[in-house]
Amino acid sequence: MSRLEDLKARIKEALPGLECVIGWQKGYDPLHNTPLFMRSEADVDKLEWGALNVHNPAVYLPSFRGKKIGIVVKGCDSRSVVELLQEKLIDRDGVVIFGMPCDGVVDLSKIKAKLADAGLTAGKVEAVAADGKTVSVTAAGKVEAVAADGKTVSVTAAGKAVTMPFADVAADKCLHCQFPNAVLADAYVGDPIAPAPASPAGNADMAALDAMSVPERMAFWRYHMDRCIRCYACRNACPMCVCRDHCIAQSREPHWLSQEDSVTEKLMFQVVHAMHLAGRCTECGECQRACPMDIPVLALKKHLNSTIHDLFDYQAGVDPVAIPPLLQFKVEEDNIKERGW
Amino acid sequence: MAAVKFIASEKLPEWIKALAGTRRVLVPVEEGGGVVFRPYDPARKPVFGSDATAPPKAAVFPASQELFSYAYGKDAEDPGKTTLALTPKVEAEPTVVFGAKPCGARGFLIFDPVYVGKKFPDPYYIAAREATAFVTMACAAVENTCFCHWVGSGPADTAGSDVLLTPVAGGYLAEAVSDKGAALLEGPYFADGAAKVQEAEDVKAASRAALGEAPDIADAPAALLAAFDDMDFWRDQSDKCISCGACTYLCPTCYCFSITDEGVGNTGRRLRSWDACMHFQFTLEASGHNPRPTKAHRLKNRVGHKFSYYPTLHEGLIACCGCGRCVKSCPVSVDIREIVQNAVARAKG
Numbered sequence: 001m002s003r004l005e006d007l008k009a010r011i012k013e014a015l016p017g018l019e020c021v022i023g024w025q026k027g028y029d030p031l032h033n034t035p036l037f038m039r040s041e042a043d044v045d046k047l048e049w050g051a052l053n054v055h056n057p058a059v060y061l062p063s064f065r066g067k068k069i070g071i072v073v074k075g076c077d078s079r080s081v082v083e084l085l086q087e088k089l090i091d092r093d094g095v096v097i098f099g100m101p102c103d104g105v106v107d108l109s110k111i112k113a114k115l116a117d118a119g120l121t122a123g124k125v126e127a128v129a130a131d132g133k134t135v136s137v138t139a140a141g142k143v144e145a146v147a148a149d150g151k152t153v154s155v156t157a158a159g160k161a162v163t164m165p166f167a168d169v170a171a172d173k174c175l176h177c178q179f180p181n182a183v184l185a186d187a188y189v190g191d192p193i194a195p196a197p198a199s200p201a202g203n204a205d206m207a208a209l210d211a212m213s214v215p216e217r218m219a220f221w222r223y224h225m226d227r228c229i230r231c232y233a234c235r236n237a238c239p240m241c242v243c244r245d246h247c248i249a250q251s252r253e254p255h256w257l258s259q260e261d262s263v264t265e266k267l268m269f270q271v272v273h274a275m276h277l278a279g280r281c282t283e284c285g286e287c288q289r290a291c292p293m294d295i296p297v298l299a300l301k302k303h304l305n306s307t308i309h310d311l312f313d314y315q316a317g318v319d320p321v322a323i324p325p326l327l328q329f330k331v332e333e334d335n336i337k338e339r340g341w
Numbered sequence: 342m343a344a345v346k347f348i349a350s351e352k353l354p355e356w357i358k359a360l361a362g363t364r365r366v367l368v369p370v371e372e373g374g375g376v377v378f379r380p381y382d383p384a385r386k387p388v389f390g391s392d393a394t395a396p397p398k399a400a401v402f403p404a405s406q407e408l409f410s411y412a413y414g415k416d417a418e419d420p421g422k423t424t425l426a427l428t429p430k431v432e433a434e435p436t437v438v439f440g441a442k443p444c445g446a447r448g449f450l451i452f453d454p455v456y457v458g459k460k461f462p463d464p465y466y467i468a469a470r471e472a473t474a475f476v477t478m479a480c481a482a483v484e485n486t487c488f489c490h491w492v493g494s495g496p497a498d499t500a501g502s503d504v505l506l507t508p509v510a511g512g513y514l515a516e517a518v519s520d521k522g523a524a525l526l527e528g529p530y531f532a533d534g535a536a537k538v539q540e541a542e543d544v545k546a547a548s549r550a551a552l553g554e555a556p557d558i559a560d561a562p563a564a565l566l567a568a569f570d571d572m573d574f575w576r577d578q579s580d581k582c583i584s585c586g587a588c589t590y591l592c593p594t595c596y597c598f599s600i601t602d603e604g605v606g607n608t609g610r611r612l613r614s615w616d617a618c619m620h621f622q623f624t625l626e627a628s629g630h631n632p633r634p635t636k637a638h639r640l641k642n643r644v645g646h647k648f649s650y651y652p653t654l655h656e657g658l659i660a661c662c663g664c665g666r667c668v669k670s671c672p673v674s675v676d677i678r679e680i681v682q683n684a685v686a687r688a689k690g
Binding site for chain 2: 032036229
């Protein structure tokens with residue numbers, strides 16, 4: 001039995017006692033998988049596992065509080081589940097965690113760019129194959145030949161396969177992933193795999209920003225935030241954004257943000273979002289992946305996380321009983337020498 | 342007889358530049374990882390091949406616009422009395438939206454019955470609509486998310502456009518669709534297009550053929566109404582939705598807005614800004630009651646409005662142009678086509 005079949009069997013076994021189990025299935029085209037909510041055995045048969053499971057299903061957990069549900073996780077997703085448990089936003093006995101070792105997921109924006117380089121469009125992907133080392137995408141380019149006789153039209157569009165090394169199109173977080181196995185699981189299928197070696201590749205975005213002067217960095221953010229449409233996909237895809245329907249971005253009282261379509265307002269929201277996530281964010285990258293305008297908003301959270309790491313030697317979503325540093329108070333912090341100043 | 346002209350690819354920038362001399366010209370350009378409409382800048386190369394990430398909706402219906410400014414004051418004669426001065430701001434800059442796909446322009450056909458109605462004509466919208474012309478570009482290639490042929494449109498739909506350009510060898514065939522469009526096809530950039538007409542027709546036919554057959558969704562209005570109270574059905578359709586506004590804000594036909602006063606002290610501005618029916622606040626009432634409290638209620642409304650309630654009110658016009666942005670840009674790939682088909686299948690039993 002393959003690992004995936006084994007996982008499906010475990011889910012089917014548990015399903016009768018659960019509201020549903022969240023995982024992934026194939027989406028509208030070969031390049032897109034989509035979240036799957038399994039309520040029947042037939043649903044479980046649709047479950048997919050692999051490099052296209054880009055979404056973090058932990059985002060749905062708080063909305064099921066009070067019910068018992070299952071969730072299939074990649075290592076990174078499991079950290080969000082753990083962080084939700086740490087913050088008591090979900091209950092341990094309300095969630096059954098299914099895990100498998102993860103070889104990494106793709107970044108669809110990187111694939112889109114690769115296809116564009118080859119003169120193809122990500123909008124017309126016909127097939128995708130990934131073997132853990134390379135990703136091969138077949139996409140139609142331009143229509144190559146047309147013949148029309150007034151009654152019928154015959155179209156010839158040859159599919160062309162582009163093969164990309166996985167490392168070139170993997171999500172940044174996967175390039176230096178330290179948690180390829182679930183950090184917490186009730187049912188784990190397969191043998192845990194070794195973490196990725198430390199690599200600067202996954203933090204190239206931070207290196208580029210750190211190398212900028214402050215005015216350059218401000219210009220960078222103003223340029224990118226200008227195309228923000230304020231859809232709040234970044235917020236709603238974030239498993240730790242739990243204010244949900246009561247977000248300050250839309251409240252009139254308090255009135256932190258206006259409805260003016262300005263870069264200042266848009267950037268202000270991103271700063272608020274990042275500050276609220278300091279020491280809570282597991283860098284799953286959903287904010288950036290969800291952005292329909294491809295704005296690199298994860299960098300703001302990464303920066304604050306690195307500060308939290310330096311100050312508190314802390315990583316979010318690893319230990320279910322740890323209290324996040326900004327959710328507690330210590331008279332004397334180890335790395336903040338207030339009295340020594 | 343409408344004007345049919347040919348413009349060579351190398352003449353296109355000259356034409357755009359000439360248009361930009363007397364009016365705002367918005368063209369699709371790359372910005373970061375997205376393609377957005379921005380005022381023409383000769384230094385930035387427009388992107389005409391694929392559809393823009395965001396449609397040209399803001400050209401006529403800005404994401405946020407000032408309706409009027411206000412100032413409270415004291416009556417000099419009677420200091421107990423408060424005065425209020427309102428200064429309306431109806432502005433419409435002459436604009437050409439250049440290089441949108443036909444679906445992007447068609448979106449405004451869905452706006453029109455709402456904003457240009459006899460009962461409540463909207464002066465802001467009408468001024469901008471009249472000041473704006475659309476030079477669209479027929480699609481030479483289609484994407485997996487395209488479904489314009491489902492909603493009575495197609496890759497070379499002229500409805501909503503003023504000029505339709507079709508890519509042919511060496512340039513574009515330019516067809517005037519309206520008088521406004523004919524007036525734009527003037528200048529030394531054009532040659533007679535008669536000889537290119539057949540080639541352009543072939544390109545259009547090929548794109549249309551590439552879309553394949555559309556499913557029969559004639560029963561969708563009734564099917565969606567029939568599913569109205571079936572909340573298990575809507576739970577299943579909306580399970581993965583994360584309630585963000587990407588689908589609505591990127592939709593060429595979504596026309597809902599919110600009104601807020603942004604004031605400081607005694608003065609301020611009343612703004613109209615895009616609203617999104619996927620957000621909890623959309624129907625939140627002052628009492629605290631919300632008739633659409635869950636994402637299942639909200640997604641039901643979005644699909645129902647586009648494929649049932651609106652067409653029923655407006656002579657069968659589907660409030661969707663089939664551009665597919667809601668599918669393509671959805672963080673979790675919610676597919677409105679699938680939901681409509683599921684509703685139709687549910688009604689058939």
